[in-house]
Amino acid sequence: QQQVKQSPQSLIVQKGGIPIINCAYENTAFDYFPWYQQFPGKGPALLIAIRPDVSEKKEGRFTISFNKSAKQFSLHIMDSQPGDSATYFCAAHDRGYSGGSNYKLTFGKGTLLTVNP
């Protein structure tokens, strides 16, 4: 059961382009949505995160758009650079039955982004 669906699987853009990565979820218990960037041989690094009561969040060149009614969210990378070439994962926090927040993360399958010079 894939609880967070991510698309596309891979994406190629030219330098300066604006890649967009989309995610959708079903579980209404998800309450926090981070995006991670992962380079080969490294662990995921947190990029930006959003709560469902906010429709958009910007940090530097990264923007999350969130549509709560559609249960969809997306990552936009402005003025993309070759150094942004990496795998990007959307994720969602699940409250779980411990009752607390910031519990386990459920990840999408990832998007391999290539930014050509």
Added chain:
Amino acid sequence: DTGVSQDPRHKITKRGQNVTFRCDPISEHNRLYWYRQTLGQGPEFLTYFQNEAQLEKSRLLSDRFSAERPKGSFSTLEIQRTEQGDSAMYLCASSLGTRTNQPQHFGDGTRLSIL
């Protein structure tokens, strides 16, 4: 501010052997998580500690897997009688447990290869 540290970075072993991995979280973080990542997939949750208490285990964590966090600081993940399917990257993450959501910070993982 040192990040999450994992040791070893790589482990190659023969099928049937036991292996143990260590994770040192960010010092003030009371929550610690283990995930497993296979090639081309996102990390999958394995287990979660709050301080020294193991509060949740995924069904992915078979009886051959055991995790500990004896003093609420570092954690170990042991796999007994390793199988080919155990080959993966094992990731550790930590976070500061508060009433509001705090991000999980990941280490660079231990890559396990089973011969």
